[in-house]
Amino acid sequence: MENMDDQVLDAETLGRSDTVRQYFGEHYETVRGYAQMLMDQGELRGLIGPREVPRLWERHILNSAAVVPYLAGAGSVVDVGSGAGLPGVVVAIMRPDTEVFLVEPMERRTTWLTEVVEELGLSNVVVKRGRAEEFDGAFEVDAVTSRAVGALSKLVRVSMPLVRVGGELILLKGRNVRDEFDGARKVLRKFGAGEPEVLPGETVDGVEATTVVRVARRK
Incomplete structure (x- = not known):
């Protein structure tokens, strides 16, 4: 069985690979800086579990990046329940011209997020x-995103009021x-939203695609 040092090395190897460098392009060094902060402090500060450190790039950084192509037209984004900054910080790095709000109720997490923003120089956050x-x-944005926050019905109820008419929820x-769709339809109708779309969240070869759900606000 691999020990933890070997597993962390594997995560770092993926993060330093040419494939990942090319995927993030000019934003790679900033993304790598964020990943390093999570590796160094994430477990200690209760942001990620110990088992997540070895798969940080695959399960968290690249997983978060999968939502970015669906935010191409958004000038402003809210990341609801931002936690460690996934996907909001990754979105902000990859879309520097997009205003990104990281909404998080826990003080220790907002402290972390503020440190990340300052350390990485993210002026759009x-x-x-x-x-x-x-x-x-208080404000409306073009898109709201979130990751591992709750059931679709809850996400629509608390997040859709932040989306301008014509904007979208783009959720990881x-x-x-799809098992959550029936339970969400009543609140979807309240906002005049259409049927949720299930979209592929693809990043780099060899990393499993994640699932992205898109819901438009119509009224």
């Missing part, structure tokens, strides 16, 4: 402490997300 529903009416979800 605003950290907001609180729950998504607390910001209803599990492969069985």
